[in-house]
Amino acid sequence: MTYQLTAPLLDACVIGVVAAGDTYGYTLTQKVQEVVDISESTLYPVLRRLQKSGLLTTYDQPFEGRNRRYYSITEDGKKQLDFYKAEWEVYKNNIDKLLGGASNE
Amino acid sequence: MNKTEFLKALEKQLKYLPKEDRDDALNYYSEYIDDMNFAENEDISIRLGKPKDIAKNIISECAEKTIDKHDSEKGAKSTAKIVWLTILIICSSPVTLPIAIALLTIVFTLVLTITVVLLSLGLSALAVIAAGIICSVLSFMLPGFGTKLVALGIGLIIAAVGALLLIITIFLAELFIKLIILICKAIIGKKKEA
Structure with missing residues (x-):
């Protein structure tokens, strides 16, 4: 991948995926990996941090005789996601302007 | 595996x-x-x-x-925890073991030296305060009102100097702890970027 993913953008992506439906560590990593080049172990600290800051919560559900921990979004998480989306929109448009050469209008 | x-x-x-x-x-x-x-x-x-x-x-x-x-x-316990985690991070970082050991030795020696210096400063301050108080108390046993007064004055001045020394030592110690936390934060922050 040519462009680097920064920490806040990765946070935003993770919250975005969880907002689309409760999910667990493995599928979450898979979904992000489809788009961004991250290692299998990248998301654990991120999930911990988002959980600590109250943007995500977890609950456990039995699966094939073992436990599976699901992550779901909180009200604070939804607000934060809206903020990230708005910020991204601004950033994306500005970059598009520069790339399109429209900055010298 | x-x-x-x-x-x-x-x-x-x-x-x-x-x-x-x-x-x-x-x-x-x-x-x-x-x-x-x-x-x-x-x-x-x-x-x-x-x-x-x-x-x-x-x-x-x-x-x-x-x-x-x-x-x-704030508190001594959480400060100790930060220092401890920093040592863990240095140990788990990719620098080769000899360098990690050298780094830790240097940091440990520095911390130890400064701690000892501060401790001796504090003890000296306490000793000076004690000397001042003893001098003031003993002054009452001296003959003559003038002599008593002069000895008492000298004793109080010595005690005050000791107290000042103690305050400076405490100030330096607090500064030193802040410095350690700052260094730890810098190391942890650096790892975060990597």
Whole structure:
């Protein structure tokens, strides 16, 4: 991948995926990996941090005789996601302007 | 490396973390490995990563969390925890072992030296205060009102100088602790970027 993913953008992506439906560590990593080049172990600290800051919560559900921990979004998480989306929109448009050469209008 | 071996190795790397943090990480990776559907004899660490590298991530996150907490609740206990986590991070970083040992030795020696200097300063201050008080008390036994007064004055001045010395020592000690925390934060912050 040519462009680097920064920490806040990765946070935003993770919250975005969880907002689309409760999910667990493995599928979450898979979904992000489809788009961004991250290692299998990248998301654990991120999930911990988002959980600590109250943007995500977890609950456990039995699966094939073992436990599976699901992550779901909180009200604070939804607000934060809206903020990230708005910020991204601004950033994306500005970059598009520069790339399109429209900055010298 | 099978699942049991992998989790054991990871647990070993995380043995100095609080139990709650360690168990949470081990549960996560235990589930994760089950979800990855490995073949019977497949080496888990090839696809998932080496336990040591995974542990590094976990320890860094733990250290950042502790620093955030330290900003809100001060205290000797949380300061010690930050210093401890920094040592863990230095040990788990990719620099070669001899360099890590050299670094730790230098830091340890510096901390020890400054601590000893501050401690002796504090003790000297206490001794000067004691000398001043004794001098003031003894002044009453001296003959003549004038002599008593002069001895008392000298005693009080000595005690005051001692007290001043003690205050300066405490100030320096606080400065020193702040410096240690700052250095630890710099090291942890640097790891975060890497």
